[in-house]
Amino acid sequence: MLNYDENKVLTEHRNGLALIPQVEEMVDQACREGYSNIFYIGIGGTVLSAGQMNHMAKQLGSRLPLYVENAADFCLVGNPFFDGRSLVVIESASGDTKEVVEAVKKAHEAGARVLGYVETPGTPLYEACDHVVSARGCSYYFWYTVTLRFLKNAGMFADYDRFFRELGNLPEAVVGIHKAADQAAADYAKTYCDEPITYLVASGNLEDWAVLYGMCIMEEMLWMRTRPISAANFFHGTLEVIERDVPVLLLKGEDQTRPEMDRVEDFVRKISAKVTVFDARDYELPGISREFRGLLSPLVIRSVCQRISTHLEDRRKHPMDIRRYYRRLDY
């Protein structure tokens, strides 16, 4: 399989599993100390990951006072519900994302506590967090554990223990997804790597993933033009620009909003000759109960998209580490 290191994948995911008890302790301590509300603060990909969790929590019936804020907005506008007993949760790979550093500073000035997943020890965000965990490539394990632990501690997710017991099967399951998706991902990349624009459609807990993948991977790392659009809004504008030769990439999950995606799929298959569907339902998750599959659609589709990225990188002859502007000049 192209550029695939199965052991690296397994290690990353096992490191994610190993992170869970630390994250649980972090959340439990915050709950023991009490809080007024919870703020997931991020920017770009991190605020979109947080958004996926927020959507998931809603589908689980969460009545937690949970707010998702873009760090740049939070720095300039704040939030009227934010106070000294607020809990801030952040994620950062670099550990020095400018807007998040500033948001954490602002949060601390208000007396709030900051819990974080920061991949790079010794960085400003690593040092600034009141409670921090660190690993590489495991941020999803952090977000799932934070979110579901808060829910469990508030009596809103009775299945917590079983869910995380079954999550132990995820590293091998992800390798299985990578292998199962690879040929379709390769075909997709071969056929569509040079399209002038790609419409990405998703719904529910994948809606923010469509934006994340379109923005942080296809735009930022592959220099492809994209138009992410939620299935919920698709029929209220974007449908009119779909034509026979317009590529539409549908990322289908298994949460409660799936009928929105079925509707979009029915429509675009009539209009466009360039429809590609990646459907979480098509991938096995051995050892994971059917009722948890919807919760895990973000991880399933992310795994599929990792194979798409690898093949797009190859077909476009564009190493994904290249940036022309991001952190290359002052702005």
Added chain:
Amino acid sequence: MLNYDENKVLTEHRNGLALIPQVEEMVDQACREGYSNIFYIGIGGTVLSAGQMNHMAKQLGSRLPLYVENAADFCLVGNPFFDGRSLVVIESASGDTKEVVEAVKKAHEAGARVLGYVETPGTPLYEACDHVVSARGCSYYFWYTVTLRFLKNAGMFADYDRFFRELGNLPEAVVGIHKAADQAAADYAKTYCDEPITYLVASGNLEDWAVLYGMCIMEEMLWMRTRPISAANFFHGTLEVIERDVPVLLLKGEDQTRPEMDRVEDFVRKISAKVTVFDARDYELPGISREFRGLLSPLVIRSVCQRISTHLEDRRKHPMDIRRYYRRLDY
């Protein structure tokens, strides 16, 4: 001025002003009866208009329990905070938007009340609302009044009376904006009507407008390809696809997030030779205090964009009433 009927504009806006007392009474009655929380429910343009109001409320320090929901999502997922004492607020031009009809039905089944602005009397949504107001082209007056009246009644907007007194000057001010923006709008349309994609950037209470204008006007009515992106996220992905020949349309407002737009403008002027800025600050609002200008940026930029649309319609030779799919086939 191309396709411009000043009297029609004045009449629409004066009808909007005439609507205010009815909306105030609607909100006051709801407040007298009490409510648990407020749900702005819409889809496409209407949920995005509601989003602009939600952002404005936040900048005013609102601690109202206000939720903005996409109607399609609400129908499938609901919201754990929704209950029989919730107040739903909707807007509809057609009066029969499928997803909103269904959402209102679901809200009523839970015992909630529905307040609405519905342009077409006798339609399903007009009949379904518990309290309804009706006019043509005045939805912004409805949204501002609903939002700010709830805030005033909760003791969160002391300037209410002065704001709405000054709003009486808006009809003439909007005509002034149309005239002041017309030449720049014509130039923009002439130069960029055939671009293969347009990046639209806005921030704060205009962030959702960039999506609305890109989706409901440029995509739906003008069949142009767009990529709306918030200034808050611009530097976390989208920046990498900006090149010399990529058109970027910046819609700048005067709210607290303006520095985000200044930063984007500085960057794109270095990279793209096709930058156009429409800035709310450039337009006079006679009789309206400086401190209210930020609140009114959505109305100012909407007025500017109306002139852009008219000129794009002409340059593209594409009557804006044409739809190829929307309500033209089953989906």
